Amino acid sequence: MNALPLILTVFIACVVEAVEALTIVLATGITREWRSTFQGMAAALVALAVITAAVGPAINELPLTALRVVVGALLAIFGLQWLRKAVLRATGYKALHDEASAYLREVTAAQAAEKQSRRGVTDWYSFTLAFKGVLLEGLEVVFIVVTFGDNQKNYGAAVIGAAAAIVLVTIVGIAVRAPLTKVPENWMKLAVGVMLTSFGTFWGAEGAGVRWPGNDAALLVVIPVVAVVAAACIFWLNSRKAALTVSAPQSEVVGS
Amino acid sequence: MKQLRSFGAFWYDFIVGDDWRVAALVAAGLALTAIVTHAARVNAWWLLPVCVVGALVWSLHRATATRK
Numbered sequence: 001m002n003a004l005p006l007i008l009t010v011f012i013a014c015v016v017e018a019v020e021a022l023t024i025v026l027a028t029g030i031t032r033e034w035r036s037t038f039q040g041m042a043a044a045l046v047a048l049a050v051i052t053a054a055v056g057p058a059i060n061e062l063p064l065t066a067l068r069v070v071v072g073a074l075l076a077i078f079g080l081q082w083l084r085k086a087v088l089r090a091t092g093y094k095a096l097h098d099e100a101s102a103y104l105r106e107v108t109a110a111q112a113a114e115k116q117s118r119r120g121v122t123d124w125y126s127f128t129l130a131f132k133g134v135l136l137e138g139l140e141v142v143f144i145v146v147t148f149g150d151n152q153k154n155y156g157a158a159v160i161g162a163a164a165a166i167v168l169v170t171i172v173g174i175a176v177r178a179p180l181t182k183v184p185e186n187w188m189k190l191a192v193g194v195m196l197t198s199f200g201t202f203w204g205a206e207g208a209g210v211r212w213p214g215n216d217a218a219l220l221v222v223i224p225v226v227a228v229v230a231a232a233c234i235f236w237l238n239s240r241k242a243a244l245t246v247s248a249p250q251s252e253v254v255g256s
Numbered sequence: 257m258k259q260l261r262s263f264g265a266f267w268y269d270f271i272v273g274d275d276w277r278v279a280a281l282v283a284a285g286l287a288l289t290a291i292v293t294h295a296a297r298v299n300a301w302w303l304l305p306v307c308v309v310g311a312l313v314w315s316l317h318r319a320t321a322t323r324k
Contacts, residue, residue, distance in 0.1 A: 069286060069290075072286070073282055073283060073286055074271065076282045076304075076308055077271065077272065077273070077278060077279045077282050078271075078273075080278045080282065080308065080311055080312055080315070081273035081274060081275070081278065083312060084274070084275065084278065084312060084315050084316060084319070085274070087312075087316060088316070088319060088320070091320075093319065093320050136270075139270070140270075197308060197312075200282075200308075201304050201305055201308050204282075204286050204289075204304055205286075205289055205301055205303075205304040205305075207286075208286050208289040208290040208293060208304070209289070209290055209293035209294050210289060210293055210299060210300060210301040210303075210304070211299055211301065212301050213301065218301075222305065225305070226308075226309075229309050229312065229313075230312075233312065233313065233316055236316075237316065237320055240320065241320075
């Protein structure tokens with residue numbers, strides 16, 4: 001497989017994760033205290049490095065077939081969850097994940113919390129909030145890099161995609177010092193959902209013993225098919241919503 | 257015990273997400289593909305995509321039809 005689709009897939013997926021982590025870090029740092037926020041961020045990065053060092057080589061030792069089944073299943077499940085949320089948001093059944101309002105929520109919660117010193121950290125709240133945010137989003141980045149890198153036997157390309165995303169989001173975040181509200185997050189999530197679902201389906205089936213017609217070229221069909229299915233789902237839910245509104249005009253919001 | 261539960265909840269949320277049926281359908285689709293491919297010797301490359309699309313449509317239908 002050409003490295004460019006791999007780099008782009010990892011890049012887009014990691015931009016989304018980096019924006020979410022940045023939102024939490026900025027909200028905490030600006031409203032509480034930068035020192036403890038950076039300590040939390042640094043602790044999370046160390047934890048991530050340890051987890052990656054422990055998990056990375058272990059994955060290389062696993063048989064490729066078993067790895068493809070497990071990774072394929074996980075990627076397909078991940079991708080479908082992203083697709084499901086993005087379709088529900090695109091059709092108005094679920095509130096849009098607005099980074100500006102997420103930022104405001106974090107700011108309000110951070111301002112309301114009491115300041116406590118613990119274990120050499122002057123503001124424990126800032127520390128734990130930054131730690132949790134960076135660790136959770138970072139774990140998703142690590143998962144994407146390790147699975148894509150290992151399956152394509154091209155860790156370099158996966159790392160380049162992830163690093164470029166993190167550097168770009170960090171630079172823009174520092175420059176504007178605000179959450180990246182202009183990023184069309186839901187459409188990016190839809191695109192990532194399509195890619196993860198497609199790769200997961202491809203690798204999972206391959207691991208289960210299937211030989212795809214055209215081998216790796218089958219991906220060039222699987223990806224557009226999943227994209228068309230997602231678009232059809234948006235059309236279907238919009239039509240259904242319009243029909244319901246005509247027959248019984250009432251407000252309708254699904255929050256799952 | 258509480259920490260263990262929240263640790264488990266974190267990983268459940270991280271891997272399975274909002275709708276466990278999606279994860280169950282994908283797992284069932286993979287198992288079925290392996291059985292059909294190895295036992296019946298049919299190259300069932302189409303089976304998992306069908307299960308994946310079915311899981312998405314079913315999950316969306318449930319999410320939007322249950323709370324009108």
